[in-house]
Amino acid sequence: MHAPVGLVVTESRLIRECNNAFARMFGYTPDALRSQMFSVLYPSDEEFVNIRDRGVKQLRETNTYWDERIMARKDGKLFWCRVRGHSFTPESPLDRAVWSFADLSDTRPYLPLTRREREILSHLSDGLTSKEIALQLDLSHRTVEVYRAKLLKKFNVANTSGLFHALGGIDSSHVASNSSNKS
Structure with a gap:
């Protein structure tokens, strides 16, 4: 709960548990995020779907995934973060997984793109x-x-x-x- 990096456990892309650092990064409390669809943290539904499609193949093959992506805070501000994931159910990778999130705002400010x-x-x-x-x-x-x-x-x-x-x-x-x- 008190790890310095954002950690979240998901089931079918639903937030089951997250630590304080993860919730703070997005402007929420852990209680406010529990049982929410992960899509609330994405700039758009399209990006939520695209990330799923992009990561599932690698999770199935290696049971790990990482990327750097733009996410959205509660107030709507966009920011870059590094995401790393591991599935507990490799045959169906998104059924249950753990993810770490690191805010990259200090080293990579977000520039709006069309x-x-x-x-x-x-x-x-x-x-x-x-x-x-x-x-x-x-x-x-x-x-x-x-x-x-x-x-x-x-x-x-x-x-x-x-x-x-x-x-x-x-x-x-x-x-x-x-x-x-x-x-």
């Missing part, structure tokens, strides 16, 4: 070229280049490598996003 910027960033993190991203999103490759340039300017970097370094130097398999094929 939905399209997040989509493009997600595809870049998957190693796609501007032309491949354009095909995925049904856009002109020049439009993708404009968004790419805006991202570089926003993060004050010269290239895509610098962009991912600004995001913490993590590789694409650990960047959780809410990409979709919607225009």
